[in-house]
Amino acid sequence: MQLxxxxxxxxxxxxxxxxxxxxxxxxxxxxxxxxxxALLLLKEQDPTLSFRRSCRxxxxxxxxxxxxxxxxxxxxxxxxxxxxxxxxxxxLPGLPVVRDLVVDMTQFYTQYEKIKPxxxxxxxxxxxxxHLQSPEERAKxxxxxxxxxxxxxxxxxxxxxxxPDKFVGPAGLLHAYRFLIDSRDTATxxxxxxxxxxxxxxxxxxxxxxxxxxPKGLNPTKAIGQIKSMLLQRAV
Amino acid sequence: xxxxxxSIKRNGVQDYVSLRATAFIIAIYTFFLAGFFITTEEITFExxxxxxxxxxxxxxxxxxxxxxxxxxxxxxWQVLTDYVKPAGVRAIIQYVLNIIAxxxxxxxxxxxxxx
Numbered sequence: 001m002q003l004x005x006x007x008x009x010x011x012x013x014x015x016x017x018x019x020x021x022x023x024x025x026x027x028x029x030x031x032x033x034x035x036x037x038a039l040l041l042l043k044e045q046d047p048t049l050s051f052r053r054s055c056r057x058x059x060x061x062x063x064x065x066x067x068x069x070x071x072x073x074x075x076x077x078x079x080x081x082x083x084x085x086x087x088x089x090x091x092l093p094g095l096p097v098v099r100d101l102v103v104d105m106t107q108f109y110t111q112y113e114k115i116k117p118x119x120x121x122x123x124x125x126x127x128x129x130x131h132l133q134s135p136e137e138r139a140k141x142x143x144x145x146x147x148x149x150x151x152x153x154x155x156x157x158x159x160x161x162x163x164p165d166k167f168v169g170p171a172g173l174l175h176a177y178r179f180l181i182d183s184r185d186t187a188t189x190x191x192x193x194x195x196x197x198x199x200x201x202x203x204x205x206x207x208x209x210x211x212x213x214x215p216k217g218l219n220p221t222k223a224i225g226q227i228k229s230m231l232l233q234r235a236v
Numbered sequence: 237x238x239x240x241x242x243s244i245k246r247n248g249v250q251d252y253v254s255l256r257a258t259a260f261i262i263a264i265y266t267f268f269l270a271g272f273f274i275t276t277e278e279i280t281f282e283x284x285x286x287x288x289x290x291x292x293x294x295x296x297x298x299x300x301x302x303x304x305x306x307x308x309x310x311x312x313w314q315v316l317t318d319y320v321k322p323a324g325v326r327a328i329i330q331y332v333l334n335i336i337a338x339x340x341x342x343x344x345x346x347x348x349x350x351x
Contacts, residue, residue, distance in 0.1 A: 158318070159318070162317075162318040162319065163317070163318065196248065196249065197247075197248050198246040198247065198248040198251060199248070200248075201248065202248035202249075202251065202252055203314075205314075228252065231248070231249050232249055232252070232253070235249040235250075235253075
């Protein structure tokens with residue numbers, strides 16, 4: 001069985017413009033494999049093909065790419081899930097391309113830094129061992145802490161494409177909410193003050209592209225809705 | 237985080253609430269008119285004029301027109317800040333579109349006045 005691929009190629013040092021390059025791969029009839037495995041085989045054919053990968057099991061979030069128009073992690077996306085026909089692989093949309101499928105994630109991380117992704121606790125007397133949480137308080141973090149910052153969500157979000165400098169984006173806001181509802185965090189007001197403008201949160205119009213592509217099955221739109229509610233409750 | 241200056245003093249929460257409040261009025265008005273067209277067997281000039289001659293309908297229509305103006309003002313500001321990056325060009329387009337939105341209200345007001 002012969003599989004065909006069309007892969008985005010761009011080396012700013014050599015190429016004037018990006019191009020799509022076709023590849024073919026011979027595999028056993030009926031054999032399925034992850035897109036990352038296919039990319040690794042393609043790299044054996046053409047060592048100049050560049051992409052990021054690390055854990056190859058959906059934990060590190062390095063190999064976020066756009067496959068047949070949808071963002072996802074190459075290492076946990078089987079070729080069979082992409083349907084029959086040519087597989088088109090492009091870098092995550094909206095971010096500057098460093099080379100081929102490797103993107104510059106500075107804008108993404110800058111937004112992540114903005115939300116202060118760490119626990120802030122100004123209790124005068126910290127507990128001797130650790131901040132305890134009830135099971136109910138801990139349960140509120142489920143569906144939030146699992147984010148691996150692969151950027152599949154933020155780079156599928158038109159609001160982030162158009163305003164990557166002002167809109168925090170789904171990944172950053174998911175993390176923002178993770179700290180806003182953490183019972184051990186005491187900087188809720190400060191965090192909400194930082195988000196209280198026309199762009200940071202409210203540029204989300206709830207189109208749910210982020211939910212559709214999240215490889216971990218998380219729901220950033222829901223978290224953003226909760227942040228909007230918190231901001232609203234403060235205002236009325 | 238993003239200062240008021242950068243967002244031309246727009247308030248996220250206020251815009252969020254205004255968009256939804258005006259959308260609700262526009263939706264109710266649309267459903268009302270749709271209901272009128274569906275339930276009225278024959279729409280003559282007299283029937284149409286009769287509908288708009290009541291004070292309540294005039295107020296309802298004016299509220300819908302003002303809602304559209306507010307909705308357009310916020311919505312188009314959001315669309316323009318997405319797609320038109322040069323601030324000067326955006327300001328001019330915004331100015332013209334806001335005038336057009338106001339014209340709809342003004343014309344509507346005078347039409348209602350004349351009924």
